[in-house]
Amino acid sequence: MTAAKRVPARLLVLGGGVVGVEMAQAFRWLGAEEVTIVEQADRLLPTEEPFVGAELADAFADAGITVRTGTGAVHASRPAPDGPVTLTLDDGGEVTGDELLVAVGRRPNTTDVGLETVGIEPGAFLETDDQLRVRGVDGDWLYSAGDVTGRALLTHQGKYQARLIGQILSGGAVEALADRIAVPRVTFTDPQVAAVGRTEQQARDAGIDVRTLRHDIGSLAAGALAGKGVHGTAQLVLDRSRRVVIGATFVGPGVGELLHAATIAIVGEVDLDTLWHAVPAFPTLSEVWLRLLEAERGIS
8 A cells, every 4th residue: 555656535444453544545645536444353552551542533434534434345346457456344345445455454475485395384474582583493593673573563673572582592581572561553534543552341351449539631721732622641550559551542733742741650650659759741642641630530
């Protein structure tokens, strides 16, 4: 999609994950007259907090993007090479477009790099230990970084792993722990979606005593400065017993810039009483941290 030479008048997008929603909105902005997303789950970005999908769907409706959730595809056909493509849905319906983007997952590109010569199955992710050595290779000499490890398929995580391999090969004693603690992720749509750590449901499933805090980003002074009608949501997931942040999700304009503070709070296990003294500048979006911590303390 990023190498496309033209914008189709009608674009079908199969999959409402990160790639699907980013490309759907980008091509709508670039001039596609009709954009339709088909997502089998009941919401967009189904691995994130439920409110994320709802707010993104509202923004897409305003932008003229059709979103069909809770619907899977069973067949795609294009009778003529240059003709329209039709997607048959599992509810018996059909949608037609000029091009179809299939954005329903990724496979490792490891089929023809010689893995079979060292006893590794081609076409599979390369499972690594915390020194990023590929498991199953005699002598533990093969290292792997990036999406091919299957650990956290994000550019910044790949860079992190590559830096660690450099340290390890030069004699450093380090471990790749980031994907076990807090993986920051940003979906570059409008509004942006930024999240790190556990969702509320993931925390509850892990048996953690959870408290969740939310605040409307649009009610901040920075929200008003961003423009009329700007809104969004900031949420922290707290571990009550340890009094630390274990997850954070932000939806709104430019919220990706809020993410590193949340990542530091989670990775550093900064307790809430200490965070209270990390004073955000006025009037910035970071002031949402003050509002969330006030809510935790019962201050309105």
